[in-house]
Structures are given as structure tokens and as C-alpha cells.
Amino acid sequence: MEAWFAVSGRDLPWRRTGDPYKIWVSEIMLQQTQVETVIPYYERFIRALPDVSALAEAEDDGLFKLWQGLGYYRRAAHLKEAAVTVMKDFGGHMPASYETLLQLKGIGPYSAAAIASIAYGQPKGVVDGNTLRIIARLFNLEDNIALDKTKKAFGQLMDALIGAAKSPSAFNQAMMDLGAMICTPRKPDCPACPLKDICRGRRADTILLLPVNIKKVKRETEEMVTAVIRAEDRLMLVRNREGLLKDLYGFVQTPCSSPSAFEAWFLEKYKVPIRLQSYIGDVKHVFTHRTWLMHVYAGYLLSDRDQVRDLLYTDRELEALPVSTAHMKVLKAWQKAEKDPS
Numbered sequence: 001m002e003a004w005f006a007v008s009g010r011d012l013p014w015r016r017t018g019d020p021y022k023i024w025v026s027e028i029m030l031q032q033t034q035v036e037t038v039i040p041y042y043e044r045f046i047r048a049l050p051d052v053s054a055l056a057e058a059e060d061d062g063l064f065k066l067w068q069g070l071g072y073y074r075r076a077a078h079l080k081e082a083a084v085t086v087m088k089d090f091g092g093h094m095p096a097s098y099e100t101l102l103q104l105k106g107i108g109p110y111s112a113a114a115i116a117s118i119a120y121g122q123p124k125g126v127v128d129g130n131t132l133r134i135i136a137r138l139f140n141l142e143d144n145i146a147l148d149k150t151k152k153a154f155g156q157l158m159d160a161l162i163g164a165a166k167s168p169s170a171f172n173q174a175m176m177d178l179g180a181m182i183c184t185p186r187k188p189d190c191p192a193c194p195l196k197d198i199c200r201g202r203r204a205d206t207i208l209l210l211p212v213n214i215k216k217v218k219r220e221t222e223e224m225v226t227a228v229i230r231a232e233d234r235l236m237l238v239r240n241r242e243g244l245l246k247d248l249y250g251f252v253q254t255p256c257s258s259p260s261a262f263e264a265w266f267l268e269k270y271k272v273p274i275r276l277q278s279y280i281g282d283v284k285h286v287f288t289h290r291t292w293l294m295h296v297y298a299g300y301l302l303s304d305r306d307q308v309r310d311l312l313y314t315d316r317e318l319e320a321l322p323v324s325t326a327h328m329k330v331l332k333a334w335q336k337a338e339k340d341p342s
């Protein structure tokens with residue numbers, strides 16, 4: 001990674017300095033703003049306010065003029081407020097530790113990790129949409145990155161990786177550039193990627209399915225994993241004993257958002273291990289009072305099918321069953337994927 005960064009990393013003005021003040025200013029400007037937009041603002045700002053004491057003493061009008069057009073003006077006000085704190089409480093020196101940086105106004109976890117690693121070589125990984133995507137693909141993880149617990153777990157993975165890196169600064173910046181230029185959401189350029197030989201998502205051909213990013217659904221929406229489980233020429237269906245679709249048949253499903261959680265739930269309920277090997281797509285079905293958001297996967301039984309023998313149906317038997325409309329949609333989506341796996 002670091003070797004790749006040395007050769008292929010972007011040459012940006014704030015990368016030509018080790019000055020924590022300048023790195024801090026650039027990181028704040030880069031929040032919600034494109035790199036190309038930031039460059040001229042950064043250069044003008046540093047010319048006008050070259051160090052933390054100049055910023056702490058800046059007049060508000062002049063400060064906001066420097067920021068004019070960059071948007072999110074609170075960032076400028078917070079920068080100045082933090083500069084005053086640095087002068088007052090830290091003798092004019094930017095603190096080096098991630099935790100202390102976090103206490104300064106306007107510095108969140110991403111900026112604190114960036115400043116601590118780039119300016120001071122601290123092994124703290126940056127976590128944002130780019131690095132979450134890379135981690136999900138690199139380790140082939142289907143956890144929903146919209147959830148805080150996933151962000152936390154992926155952040156720990158980032159910290160483990162950066163802890164093993166020779167240069168935390170180069171590592172974090174390489175991850176930033178990789179996310180911006182190579183491991184992009186829709187068209188990752190894997191052949192050019194320094195991680196291609198160890199990327200599990202690439203090996204499993206799941207790159208374009210990752211990361212899983214399901215934003216919090218409305219309360220009336222029930223999110224679940226629905227599995228079309230095959231055993232030779234039979235499919236597994238269950239009869240609803242109660243609820244909305246009582247007496248109708250459908251594929252096995254349970255409220256959860258990840259296939260691994262489903263596999264664990266299935267094993268506990270049916271005492272047979274399964275593997276969900278491919279994601280078919282999402283199927284939505286709207287009832288009067290609620291919506292089902294079904295994440296549909298195709299899978300197979302991993303061992304003897306005795307325990308679920310009575311739940312397996314041939315195509316012909318299935319045609320005779322009263323299957324709910326929601327699950328007919330699932331069946332159609334699965335049949336389409338079977339016909340055209342691309």
C-alpha cells in the first residue's frame with residue numbers, strides 16, 4: 001500500500017508539508033467538499049493565515065471572506081474556536097493524540113484520525129464511505145455499513161491494518177486515494193489495485209454487491225432475509241401457521257439484514273447448516289399496514305436433508321401450493337437470476 005502510494009498517490013498541496021496546522025486546515029476544508037474545489041481555498045487561506053496563532057487572532061470578517069464560496073461556514077468558525085483553544089491550552093501546538101484532537105471544536109473522528117496519522121504518525125485508521133467500501137470488499141464482508149456497529153467493527157479492522165503498516169501516514173492517505181481513484185463504488189479498477197492479490201471480494205466475485213448499505217428503513221417497513229434454498233431438484237418452502245399470510249406458503253425468511261445472521265438463525269431453527277451463496281436482489285412487497293423489504297439470496301443445504309425433507313418441493317408440487325404473492329415475486333426473481341446469472 002505505502003509503496004503504491006509513493007508512486008501513484010495524488011500530489012496535493014497539503015501533502016507537501018508535515019505541519020499539523022496545515023494538515024488540520026486541509027482536513028476541515030475537505031469535509032463535504034471535493035479536492036479540486038479545496039485546493040485554491042487552501043492555498044489562499046494558508047497564505048493569509050500561515051499558522052495557528054494567526055488563525056486564533058483573525059478577524060471574523062476576514063476569516064469568512066477567505067471561506068466565501070466553500071460553504072458550511074460553521075467549519076471556519078469552529079476552526080478559529082479550536083485555534084484559540086490550541087493557543088490557550090496547548091501552548092500553540094496542535095495536540096498529537098487522536099483522543100485530544102477529538103476534543104477540539106469541529107474535529108470529528110475522521111479528521112482526528114487523519115491529523116493524528118498524517119502529521120504525527122499515529123496508527124489510527126480513517127473511517128468514511130471510501131474506507132468502509134474498501135474494507136467490505138477486501139474482507140468480503142456483508143455487514144450493513146449504515147449501522148454504527150459495522151462502522152465500529154470496520155474501524156477496528158482499519159486500526160489493525162494501520163497498526164501493521166510501516167507508515168500510518170502513507171497507509172491512511174493510500175486508503176483515501178484508493179477509495180477515490182481505484183476502489184470506486186461502481187467501476188473499481190481491480191487490475192490497478194495494490195490489494196488485488198489479497199482481496200477476498202475480488203476472489204468471491206462479490207465486489208459489485210459490496211458494501212451492503214441499507215439505510216434505516218421506516219418503522220412500518222420490515223427488513224428481512226429471504227432464502228430460496230435448493231436441495232437437488234427441490235426448493236424449500238414453509239407454510240405460515242399464523243400472521244399476515246396464514247396458511248399460505250413461502251420461502252424461509254427471518255427479520256435480519258445479513259446472510260450470515262440468516263445462516264446462524266436457520267441452523268438453530270432447522271438444525272441443518274446451509275450456505276447462502278448468491279445475492280439475487282431486493283424484493284419489496286407492500287401490504288396495507290406494512291412493507292416487506294426482502295433481501296433475497298439463493299442457497300443450498302450443506303448436509304443431509306432429513307430434518308427438512310417434508311419442506312422440500314419439486315417444481316410440479318410447488319405449482320400446486322398456495323404461495324403468497326410476496327413469495328411469488330421472490331420465486332420470479334430467483335428464476336430470472338437462474339436463467340441469466342449475469
Ligand code: SF4
Pocket residue numbers: 134137138182183184188189190193194195196197199201202207
Ligand atoms: S481488488 Fe478491487 S475490490 Fe478489491 S480492494 Fe482493490 S479495487 Fe477494491
